[in-house]
Amino acid sequence: MSKVKATPPPGFTLNINDPQVQEAAIRIQASYRVTGASTELREKGPPKILQELRDVVLVEGSAAKLECRVSAFPDPFIVWYKDGKELKDGPKYRYVFEDPDFVALVVRDGVLADLGKYTVTIKNPFGPTSGSACILVEVPAKVSKGPDNIKIRGEPPPDVAWLKDGDDIDEDDRVFFDVGDTNTILTIKNAKVSDAGKYEVFVENNLGTDRVLCSR
Known part of the structure; x- marks a missing residue:
């Protein structure tokens, strides 16, 4: 069998000094590098976290x-x-796989109890890896009237004020209020006729305000 020498088509020339030819060569080289990098990422081995979890x-x-x-x-x-407690995929905690490179956890219907440290473990036959981050929970300020006290809640903890007839109460040794983690109590010693009026509690944090009428 005789050898045949390949020759360019008639009228075809390739000038390597042509800027368009050089630009095309650069694009081809860049494409090859991306393909090569993708191949390297898919090489067998233990999992690696390329972008850490964030609070x-x-x-x-x-x-x-x-x-x-x-x-x-x-x-x-x-x-x-x-x-440290495993979370099952379901209505509350949803495992999400958006594409082969991203894994996520969605926490729905947030409550204060969701505050904590969350950890993901990623394991294949070559070994495990893990990463952690925290969920911080914020709760708008709320106040409500209980059977024997005024209940307050919020995260960050709200500022609390008592009002009489729309004005802030100036505390002294006779009239003062205490604020606990979940409630507030107004104390009036040696009540006078002038103490009669409309009493309210006002609460506020960076997420909102609320108030409740305590008495008339």
Whole structure:
């Protein structure tokens, strides 16, 4: 069999000094590098976390999302924990896999009890890795009238004020109020006729305000 020498088509020339030719060569080289990098990321080995989890703030009643970027081949097994306790995928805690490189946990219907440290473990046959972050919970200021006291709640803890007929009460040795973690109590010693009026409690934090009428 005779050898045939390949020749360019008639009229075809390639000038390597042509800027367009050089630009095309650069694009081809860049594409090759990206493909090569992608291949390297898919090499077999233990999982790696490429983007760490970050702390997030969850407002009561809303949802929060923890996410990280990982590299793992073969595909890993994912488990999430809160304060060391495994979280099951379901209505409250939702495991999310947006694409092969991102794993996430969505915490729904946020409550103060969701405050804590969350950990994701990522494991394949070559070994495990893990990462952690915290969910911080914020609660709008709320006040309500209980059977024997005034209940308050909020995170950050709200500022509390008592009002009489719309004006702040100036405390002294006879009229003063105490503020606890979950309630507030107004004390009036040696009550006078002038103490009669409309009493309210006003609470405020960075998420909102609230007030309740205590008596008339």
